Amino acid sequence: MEPWVVATSLIFLYLIITLVIGVVANRRLSSSAEDFLLYGRRAGPIVLYLTVVATYHSAFAFLGSGGFFYTHGIGFWVAGCWTILVGAITYTLGVRIWFVGKQFGYVTPADILGDFYNSEAVRIVAALVSVVFTILYIQVQAQGLGYILSVASDDRIPFALGTAILLVVAATYLMAGGLRAVYWTDVLQGIWMYLTVWIGAIVLTVRLFGSPLELWRRVALERPDLLTLPGPQGFFGPGMWFGMTMVLSFGVVLQPHMLIRYFSASSARTIRLLGATTPLYLASLYIPTALVGLAGALVMPGLDVPDRIFPLLLFEYAPAWLTGLILAGATAAAMSTLDSILHANMTVLTRDVYQRYVNPEASGPRVVAVGRLIVVALLVVAFFLSITSSDFLVVVVTMSAAGAMQLLPGICAVCLPSPRPLTKAGVLAGVFVGLATLYVATVAVPHPLGMHGGIWALLANWIVALVVSRFSAPPDPATQARIHGALEEFMYGDKESS
């Protein structure tokens, strides 16, 4: 049997398994909106662990990181910094986000900020930032899926058709089972992608070089420029190194699909366990992708699309069945993020727009039905976004995370009490200035002085927020006492509500 047939068949087998999981999840679904949107806030450590890591790692980790090692060398091992920082953020900020969510019924980032500042303007801005910047992320995942299927089928399935098929499958199981289906498929996807990327990298390295250590030695002989900073093209300068560390940790954590995972946890203990242990998975996934990228740089130099290096090496040097399994793993990486983003956008639009402004009295089943319709609409948007742009994966991801990061000062003001919290006017002014700066520092004058545009944006945001807060009315004292008082009791009281 030809390799493309085996690879494509295994991907379709994987898709069928995810659909079956969606159907089973549907049978467990209650009519409650919270069950559909938040898994009933009952996610335990194993499910939550795998959904967090599978959601965090996407087509970007599976394909983009190999491409980055291929092009820029081991500077991409900076990924260890941001994945470890994600753990620390989860441990400190995530547990507080979980608590206020559980205590006050929050479902989205806009809920947190809107309630604390008692402001519709803040709520709307937070919802808009959440949706706009994660839709960019949908585009990335959808494009990744299209690439994978077209590569697996040896271009017999066109990019657009591949994207459409995989989007429809993800949307189908999401509509069937809500967040439960997303989480259950993420469990499968998280295990599958981790095992396959390791197996694929080891098999390729051993076949091509005899061992990973021999690969390192050959890189030193033939491409020593890949082993130091800032890399062959000067990409990993100090500003970009620091910027990617901040943006791909704080920025990704603040995207709604990650925040929703905090809200859905069953306990504070679960969140803390995630904070301490998820970096093990997140960081170690970049060990095999480094092997893939560096091996590719030696045996297949000069690729136009470096993101394709992993599948191209597999087709050339790995058995067909393994190639299929691994490409199904790549599909899993992209779908586990895509379904979570679709779900998060659906949740934001259902909760912050429909329930808030259109039909506040909507019943649970009604909310679920509207949510499903929104998924269909998002599906169409995602498809058109994916076929109308072809930007380099990592650049797009980085910009979308930098946008979501502009909510950081506001979220910190709510979740980390201080004697002088930011005010409503401060947060709004900060977000507007931050987004304007982000545009200038990523599009008009990309990364001024070598520093990542997202860092300039966050800096401007925070400074403006602090200055404006100094001269504007503080949050309502009663609301502040309610939320900060509860947090104080939770974090430092006699008993933790875990």
Place this chain on the structure above:
Amino acid sequence: MSSRPVRSHWWPRTLRGRVATIAFLGGMLLAQPPLVFQLANRVEPWILGLPFLYAYLSVIYAALLALLLMIWRWRL
């Protein structure tokens, strides 16, 4: 509503918490500019068959991962 006075949550209140935070930030600093560029930006000496920069970062990451696990174990 809680009757406890609200104090800043930006800095740990226990000694062990402060030590852990400083250790984490210090470790992260070693993996950030300018230190990583000044101390570790070279291929040699090779460590366990790995180029120096890669091994240097891997050791720091391993230490930070261990620290996170200790923080969790200590319930900080």
